Amino acid sequence: MDTRKPLPIQRDWVAKSLAGTLLGFGLALCISGLFVRLNPGMALPVKGQLAMWMLPPIWLGTLAGSYFFSSGLRAWLWLGGANLLLAAVLAAISASSGA
């Protein structure tokens, strides 16, 4: 049984806000990129608009959630890792489809 008291949550306002704002936007871009790559059959005007409309909820949802990280460092590591992972997947899909 884990009897340790949970660590106090660090406020880290600047670090968490920046992580949420910058990396949240990166995350939103990656996910919208995946949407575009995974729907090659959809017409560009429609696909592009849907991809644009995805950005605000993903971006601001991530920013709003980023204060749940126990420290600013963890926010940067987790969100940064998620960005790298998704960017790698996106690059792999783009390379394999020759886009």
Added chain:
Amino acid sequence: MLRADFIRIYKAVHTWTGILTGMALFIAFYAGALTVFKEPLARWVAPPALDRPAVPLSAAQPLIVETLRTHPAAARDFTLHLRDAEHLPARMEWQIRPPGGDDHDESGVRHYAASLDAQGAAQVTETHPSRVAAFIDTLHRVVGLPVDNDPNRWVMGLVAALYTLALVSGVIVLLPSLVKDFFALRIGRNLKRMWLDAHNAVGIISLPFHLVMALTAVAFAYHDGFYSVQDALIHGGKWSSAFERQRPTPGAAPARDPAAMLPPLELVARVQALSPGFEPVLLQYQQVTGPRPMVRVWGKDAAAVSPRARGGFAAIDPYSGKLLGSDFLPGLQSTPNLVISSFFALHMAAFGGTLVQWMYFLLGLAGAWLFYSGNLLWIETRRRKAPRQGGELPAQRRDARLLAAGTVGVCLGCVGGISLTLVGGKWLHDHVEDLNAWHWGLYYAAFFASIAWAFRRGAGKAAVELLWAAAALTAAIPVTTLLGWSLPSLGLWAHTSVATLSVDATALAGALALAWMARATSRRVREGAADSVWSAGGG
């Protein structure tokens, strides 16, 4: 289970995002609620039309041909109205935009209206319509700033992003006690508890509406930037080049003869055959003498989602009657297009007809109240109470006094200013050179005077006086109509359509509500706790 730590963190997020944006959002929501009824407002303020009786629809074809012969500049983009309404000066209308202006900036636009005289010749007049409804829309689009341009939209986008944070954090703070507190409106001696319960109840009930507003507003503010980033990183430049190709070639020599176009009623019939529930209201002709002529048949379908606030359209070729596109035709859109349209429709109440419009109007006013009450709660939390055993009243915190005065001045200044500028549209018609400059001037004069008054008098006294002023200015809307009807010598006028009389009735109800608030606030200032920024002596 949410740890208390997180609740404290998100409470801080909610407090600061709320305080930073509350007043701007009040303006956006009050003006936005009125923008739902932009057309009735435009009809209310419009002077009696020049072209009455209007050219019948059956004679619309000669009207178009004659007008384009004498005024070829109109061929770029003109409108043919299928119905008659107070704000439509004539059957045919067009606008000339100043080159290089912002798409959303209406201030430099010149308006022309055309009808036929008895000999069948085109009669073209430059009109100077009151843009008061568009001005109220602009206030709502850019949170009270005067012009809808890029920098102001960026400010609005920042406000909308902070507002999203305020919404999410507010819900997180409320979650642990949601079951216990929801619908619990503890009316009683603890005024702060009652206001907090009301703030929470309104916030939770209208949460979907607010999330839609916040997220769509962020997209409206930043879509240009979003598209160009995605074009560079995802679309590989194909997005912008796709739109370059579609742009019509300007200045092409007249290639087609407008007399060969199908008559308007024939074009309307083609669209109605596609979608029987669709009710066309106007035809927008574009580039009819150029190589790519097009007519957009605009209208609404109460049973479907409209892609824009003014409805949706079918694009047809005016010469062949061939359908060029139904991507924007309500009820006939493909699923992905319908999804995109729903983002616009959900923001602009462009679905479900009049009932939904009234719902949005009430939700918008409730939203304005939400931000007002948020500021009040901030102030109340920082209140310095008098010692129980009596003694000297403590001075209230300076920041609480200033925020109270600012909230009262900004919010009531917006309410009073909008009523004043609407009324001014009728009283100043034909008496001033540039009516639209006056609309601006009247609004901002009332707005800033109200803020100055609030800081000078203190929040408590100013709230009562500004509420009475706002009630009087709002009552002036139906009074103006009444005077126009009963005393024609004043040069005013009174429209009697349901839409414009509804404006008068709503303003009357609003004036009564403001008067009731003024009386209640006056009682609070006189009889409420003296250790408060709202007390007559306190402030």
